[in-house]
Amino acid sequence: AQSVAQPEDQVNVAEGNPLTVKCTYSVSGNPYLFWYVQYPNRGLQFLLKYITGDNLVKGSYGFEAEFNKSQTSFHLKKPSALVSDSALYFCAVREEDTGRRALTFGSGTRLQVQP
Amino acid sequence: DARVTQTPRDKVTEMGQEVTMRCQPILGHNTVFWYRQTMMQGLELLAYFRNRAPLDDSGMPKDRFSAEMPDATLATLKIQPSEPRDSAVYFCASGPDSGRTEAFFGQGTRLTVV
Numbered sequence: 001a002q003s004v005a006q007p008e009d010q011v012n013v014a015e016g017n018p019l020t021v022k023c024t025y026s027v028s029g030n031p032y033l034f035w036y037v038q039y040p041n042r043g044l045q046f047l048l049k050y051i052t053g054d055n056l057v058k059g060s061y062g063f064e065a066e067f068n069k070s071q072t073s074f075h076l077k078k079p080s081a082l083v084s085d086s087a088l089y090f091c092a093v094r095e096e097d098t099g100r101r102a103l104t105f106g107s108g109t110r111l112q113v114q115p
Numbered sequence: 116d117a118r119v120t121q122t123p124r125d126k127v128t129e130m131g132q133e134v135t136m137r138c139q140p141i142l143g144h145n146t147v148f149w150y151r152q153t154m155m156q157g158l159e160l161l162a163y164f165r166n167r168a169p170l171d172d173s174g175m176p177k178d179r180f181s182a183e184m185p186d187a188t189l190a191t192l193k194i195q196p197s198e199p200r201d202s203a204v205y206f207c208a209s210g211p212d213s214g215r216t217e218a219f220f221g222q223g224t225r226l227t228v229v
Contacts, residue, residue, distance in 0.1 A: 032214055032215060034217055036220075041225075042222060042223075043119075043206060043220035043221050043222045043223050044206070044208075044220040045220070046217040046218075046219070049215075049217055051215045090158065094214055096214060097214065098214075099214075100171075100214075101146045101148075101163065101165065101170075101210065101212065101213075101214060101218075102148055102160050102163045102171060103148075103160075103218060104160070105150075105157065105158040106157075107157045108157060108158075
């Protein structure tokens with residue numbers, strides 16, 4: 001079975017400061033990892049993914065994430081937060097080569113960026 | 116700009132009534148997912164289809180929920196009879212048949228059962 005943990009319900013950061021949203025995963029084989037963002041009353045928007053290759057992946061809106069296999073983590077980062085980054089962030093996993101296409105999501109982390 | 120379209124956006128209904136939610140996946144996507152979002156449970160997978168065939172509906176209460184894909188351009192999620200505990204936001208998502216590809220989400224249907 002696959003699972004995702006987002007240990008923080010909320011992360012608060014001042015505008016201009018770096019931000020990190022944490023995610024750890026559990027799968028039997030190799031993971032495909034995804035980050036999504038949800039703004040109020042909207043659907044989930046894809047930010048970035050790790051499939052294979054370079055452990056540091058870059059995505060939309062200046063976000064990046066680092067895959068760490070030994071720590072089974074895929075933390076989302078941004079060097080300088082904007083107030084407009086305030087939203088709900090979801091980490092998701094899918095296991096490689098199982099044929100199962102459905103993503104398993106974490107519980108979400110609310111990011112609050114203060115001016 | 117291709118997108119997943121869900122209707123209705125909002126639905127308020129009385130307990131016991133039938134509710135049907137519709138989803139138009141992105142043209143060419145042959146996997147379709149239904150998720151439910153609540154404060155308590157987060158995002159739960161209800162069902163998913165590949166090439167219109169249901170592959171996994173283990174997350175769906177079978178006695179009252181049903182999901183179908185009458186054709187490649189329409190997926191439906193039906194609740195009959197609805198109950199207050201079904202109040203949630205229901206999302207449809209679609210994607211190509213590849214494990215390496217992200218899923219694309221619709222805007223959701225906010226269901227309130229009173």
